[in-house]
Amino acid sequence: MSKILVAYFSQSGNTARAAEAVARAVGAKTYEIEPSEKYPADYNKCIAEAKREREADARPALKSSPAEAVKEADIVFLGYPIWWYDAPMLIYSFIDACDFKGKRVIPFATSGGSGMSGSDERIAKEAGVKKETGYISRFRLNVSEIEKWAKNAVG
C-alpha cells in the first residue's frame, strides 16, 4: 500500500475543505502548509502581498519544515488556491524544502474561476516529477466529484 499525504495551503478555507475531502477519499493524513508570517486577513492587502511575492518570484518562509512529513509518503497530493494565475509562492517554498525523488506529486487547486493556469506544470518542473492530471475546483467545491477524482488518481 502506498503511503499518501495530503499537503495543502489555504488562506480562506476553500482549499482546506477540498483537502479534507481528498484525505477522506483516499484514507490519508493532511498536512497544513503555513507561512511563518500569516498573510493579511484583509482581502485587498492579501492580494497586494501575493502580487509582490509573485513578481519577485519570492520563496516566503515556512512556519515549519515539511521535509519529514513528505519523506514518509509515496504520493503527495498538493492543494492550494490559485493566486494571480499561479500557485502561491509559498507552494514553491514547500517544494524547495522537500525531496520528491521517486514520489508522485498530484496537484489540486481551488479558484474564483481560473483554471490551473500552468501551476500544475510548474509544480512538476520544480519538484522534478512527472506532471500529473490535477483537479481544479472553480467557484464552488463539488465534494463528490473531488472524492471520485482523488480515488481514481491513486487507483
Ligand SMILES: Cc1cc2nc3c(=O)[nH]c(=O)nc-3n(C[C@H](O)[C@H](O)[C@H](O)COP(=O)(O)O)c2cc1C
Ligand atoms: C491573493 C489572491 C489572489 C487570487 N488570484 C486568483 C486568480 O488569479 N484567479 C482566480 O480565479 N481566483 C483568484 N483568487 C481567488 C481564490 O483562488 C479562491 O477564492 C480560492 O478558492 C481561495 O482558496 P482558500 O480559501 O483555500 O484560500 C485569488 C485570491 C487571493 C486571496
